[in-house]
Amino acid sequence: MKKLIFGLVAVMVLFGAAISFTHTGNTLTAPAAAAASPEAAAVTADATPAPTATPEVHSLDYEAIRALYPADTAAITLKDEVMDWDLYADWLRTNGLQYEEYFRQMAAYYGVAADWTGSIGDGTGANYAKGLLNETNDTLSSFMAIKALAKEKGISLDEEALKSLEPEAMANQILGENATVEQLAEELENTSHLSVKAFQFYSEALDLYTLLAQELYGAQGEKLSETDIVKALEDQGYISAHHILFMTIDPMTGKNLEQDEVAAKLQQANDLVKELRAIEDHDELLKRFKELKEQYCEDTGKTAYPDGYTFTPGTMVPVFEETVKALKDYEVSDAVQSDYGFHIIMRLPLGGDSLLFSPQGTPQTARVTVAQEKITHDLDDYYAAHPPVYADGLEELDLTQYIVK
Secondary structure, three states, rough: OOOOOHHHHHHHHHHHHOOOEEOOOOEOOOOOOOOOOOHHOOOOOOOOOOOOOOOOOOOOOOHHHHHOOOOEEEEEEEEEEEEEEHHHHHHHHHHHHHHHHHHHHHHHHHOOOOOOOOOOOOOOOHHHHHHHHHHHHHHHHHHHHHHHHHHHHOOOOOOHHHOOOOHHHHHHHOOOOOOOOOHHHHHHHHHHOOHHHHHHHHHHHHHHHHHHHHHHHOOOOOOOHHHHHHHHHHOOOOEEEEEEEEEEEEEOOOOEEEEEHHHHHHHHHHHHHHHHHOOOOHHHHHHHHHHOOOOOOOHHHOOOEEEEEEEEOOOHHHHHHOOOOOOOOEEEEEOOEOOOEEEEEEOOOOOOOOOOOOOOOOOOHHHHHHHHHHHEEEEEHHHHOOOEEOOOOOOOOOOOHHEOO
């Protein structure tokens, strides 16, 4: 089953002109940098090293590819949605030029000859040319599934939204008042190699995606029940906890504190444990724990996660995770020691307003995350029930035949 959200991510990555390209079913990764040759290393002290030749990067003949089908050919059909070849060829070119930029950067920075015939390294033996075709098919059919499902649910863009997608309106929105469509076309080409037509299609699909998610689950997941959210979190192994950390290492140097300082911090932690365990009312306990956390906790993450960590297995240090698992909701642990110091941990119940721990991204609430997952699953199911149909020969197209030597 295809993961439609990966198609969306692929386009976002494309707009950022990222070095790597992630797409449905494959991840295009840079080949390992070539090892330095013995000859290159054997340079005498008074010799000038010879410049290294940059590997040649080949383009595809996009006009020849465009000429394969008439412009109005149905390149992809999904339920009642039809994409013509003209738009498909635009998008293929957009993705292809991004691949070529990746090839050039690999050549310039690492001397690596990445090219269309090279393996993408996903274990299937597919080359970059096949990866480009697959990515284009997956991304475009994913967007078409969004449009088809929205239509089925009776969701459409209003008149104002439709007007905002007209080329003249987009030019004014992006480049300012009195900007022309020709200037917009130039800007899109320079920044992302997108045609105006492709950008319209992309923008409409994302607008419909937003409306679809809002209709089904709410703008912030507010249409989801607390029970559904908690079940989704439990199914993924999430657990939640507050903690107060007394650090036993110097955060600037990473060195351990003196033994007397460590002992004093342990005594202080034990005193707080005793105080907290004496509070029986959960609301009072939570209030007091937050007060003490604000006063004593030396975890720098408390600013981003003021209401504690809600996390999945393997994302926290083992002793922290194991302690949380052993606690009941609102139970306070002994002072447990990790490499960072002494932790006082209180397990918390899962809930829709829990801020999910994200080591690499922006944290968001469980409610929003579960809503995103559910709309993705809805689209996956819809896609599986209505697989795309491609123009004759399109899925088997060998793009290596169009490499410009």
